[in-house]
Amino acid sequence: MNIIRRRVLGLLAGAAAALGVPSLWMSRMKTYDGPVSDHFDGLHFFDPDGVPPKNPLDILRWQFGRDRQRHEWPEWAPSPYSDTPPQRVTGDKVRLSFVGHVSWLIQTSGLNILVDPVWSMRASPVAWAGPKRRNDPGIAFEALPPIDIVLVSHGHYDHLDIATLSRLAAKFSPRVITPLGNDATMRSADDAIKAEAFDWHDRGDLGNGVAVTLVPTRHWSARGLFDRNKTLWASFVVETPAGKIYIVCDSGYGDGKHFRRVAQAHGPLRLAILPIGAYEPRWFMQDQHMNPSDAVNALADCGAEQALAHHHRTFQLTDEAIDAPAIALAAALDDARIPRDKFVALQPGQVVEI
Numbered sequence: 001m002n003i004i005r006r007r008v009l010g011l012l013a014g015a016a017a018a019l020g021v022p023s024l025w026m027s028r029m030k031t032y033d034g035p036v037s038d039h040f041d042g043l044h045f046f047d048p049d050g051v052p053p054k055n056p057l058d059i060l061r062w063q064f065g066r067d068r069q070r071h072e073w074p075e076w077a078p079s080p081y082s083d084t085p086p087q088r089v090t091g092d093k094v095r096l097s098f099v100g101h102v103s104w105l106i107q108t109s110g111l112n113i114l115v116d117p118v119w120s121m122r123a124s125p126v127a128w129a130g131p132k133r134r135n136d137p138g139i140a141f142e143a144l145p146p147i148d149i150v151l152v153s154h155g156h157y158d159h160l161d162i163a164t165l166s167r168l169a170a171k172f173s174p175r176v177i178t179p180l181g182n183d184a185t186m187r188s189a190d191d192a193i194k195a196e197a198f199d200w201h202d203r204g205d206l207g208n209g210v211a212v213t214l215v216p217t218r219h220w221s222a223r224g225l226f227d228r229n230k231t232l233w234a235s236f237v238v239e240t241p242a243g244k245i246y247i248v249c250d251s252g253y254g255d256g257k258h259f260r261r262v263a264q265a266h267g268p269l270r271l272a273i274l275p276i277g278a279y280e281p282r283w284f285m286q287d288q289h290m291n292p293s294d295a296v297n298a299l300a301d302c303g304a305e306q307a308l309a310h311h312h313r314t315f316q317l318t319d320e321a322i323d324a325p326a327i328a329l330a331a332a333l334d335d336a337r338i339p340r341d342k343f344v345a346l347q348p349g350q351v352v353e354i
Contacts, residue, residue, distance in 0.1 A: 031230035032181030032197075039200065044229040045180075045221070049257055051287045053220045053228065062284045069281075071321035077134045077313065081349030087145045088112070092241035093353060096271075099138045100348035101314040102159060102249045104273065105145075108240045109208035113149040115236070115273075116159045116249050117168065123158035123315050125223070131158065131315040134322070138348030141167065149206050152178040153249035154233035155185055155221045158315055166190045177204055179214060181231030185223065200234060211239040215262055218252040219288055237262065242354045243270025246302055250275060250311070252287045253294035259301035271354060272304035276329050276345065277312030280320040289318070292329035296336050299343055308352060309345035 036042045046052075054062075062068065083097045089107035097105040099117070106113040119141050124130025147168055152160050160182060168174055169192040176186065176195045183195035198204060203213040214234040222228040235258075236247040246262055246269045253259075263269065279291035289311075290298060299307045312325040326345040333340050346352070 031184065031227055032232070034180065037199075039216070040180075040232075045232045046229060047216065047218060047220075049216075049254065050218045050220075050252070053222075053288065054284060058284060062281060068319065070319040071324070073134055073316045073322040075134070077322055079135050079138060079313075079347040079349050081138060081347055082136075083139050083349045083351055084143050085112075085139060085145055085351075094240050094242045094245070094271075096273075096308070096352045096354075097139060098308070098310065098346040098348055098350050098352075100133075100135060101312075102153075102275070102310050103137070104247075104310070105139060106238070106240075106245070107145070108242065109210050111148045111206060111208055111210055112145050113151065113206070113210075113238070114147055114168070114174075115151045115247055116153055117150060117164045118158060118161040119164045119167070120161050123161070123317075125157055131317055133314060134316065135314055135348055138350065144172075147172040147174045149212075150174050150176045151212065151236055151238075151247070152176060152182060152186075153217075153235065153247075154179060154219065155182050155223050155231045156250070157223065158317065159249055160185065160223075162186065162189045165193050169193045175206075177206075177212060177214075179232035179234040182221075185231065198234075199232070209239075209241060213237045213239075213266065215266070216258055217248060217250065218254050218258050219250045235262075237266045237269075240270075243305075244268070245270060246272040246304060248272070248274050248298070250288065251290060251298075253290045253298060254287075256297060256301040259298045263301065263303045267303055269302055269304040270306070272299055272302050272307045273310060274298055274307055274343075275311035276309040277320070277325040278317040279325075280318050285318060292325055293332040293335075295329065296332040296338065296343065299338075300336070306354070307343040309343065312345065313347065 089095045094108040102116040104115040180197045183197040186193040186195040198214045217235040219233045238245045274295045276292045276295045278289045
């Protein structure tokens with residue numbers, strides 16, 4: 001493979017991985033086959049209050065446009081923190097450990113729950129190109145406690161990592177809760193993954209007084225060239241003894257309707273986990289990823305008592321600098337006259353307890 005062709009394919013692999021941009025490689029994944037609904041037309045899922053994803057010409061304009069302003073990240077940006085979690089957390093406490101990007105370990109009521117676990121070095125459909133980790137996971141895989149539940153929000157490569165799910169299945173055999181169609185993706189790759197598919201507004205009992213409800217989010221899904229929006233995407237509301245935790249793994253802001261609806265249907269919320277990164281350039285990203293100002297608005301809309309930020313510092317998916325999301329979050333909080341300690345951007349390995 002010549003150098004120029006490899007560079008082009010590498011750039012497009014990066015787009016495929018992180019932005020929900022389909023890859024050049026035809027996906028082998030199976031897709032959803034079910035009844036028509038208010039967000040499924042029999043072939044594709046859609047958000048009645050959202051917008052369609054960008055087309056391939058827009059992708060090329062962003063990747064190769066003359067006006068592109070990309071801030072290169074350091075090759076390696078280690079976190080000063082590392083967590084060795086306890087085997088279990090009991091009682092009415094919730095312990096949250098930030099693994100990195102959108103991956104979290106949530107421990108409560110004797111259950112260990114992982115969200116969008118990615119321990120791989122690349123968030124990509126190929127091993128030789130695409131977004132590469134800039135820091136180690138905040139918890140070493142070998143230091144994980146027994147995992148009972150895994151929540152996977154959608155099929156993009158920086159969220160649904162088959163290699164990590166297979167490792168978890170082999171070591172812990174957890175239940176994997178995911179939106180419609182993503183279960184087929186997982187099982188077609190590894191039938192040991194115990195995937196269970198849920199629709200928007202479905203509620204699943206996780207045991208020990210903990211439950212999860214899948215709620216609409218402003219996003220989309222694809223893993224290959226021909227499977228755009230053939231699997232569903234979602235956010236999560238997790239009911240815990242310490243209150244409800246609203247976990248938004250990927251979302252645009254739009255007019256804030258999605259967040260206000262969650263407040264109406266599921267409030268009050270004890271904690272919101274909101275994305276703040278992968279937002280530049282805005283003309284391309286605003287419909288699928290929030291910037292820090294959007295995230296502050298989303299916090300106000302959902303009404304959570306506290307917020308934690310994620311989707312930053314680990315994989316360079318878009319054009320902003322590595323520290324830009326955290327800096328912009330502080331500025332947006334100041335502009336909104338919200339105390340900075342109400343919405344905190346952690347680094348991998350940091351822990352919060354509620």
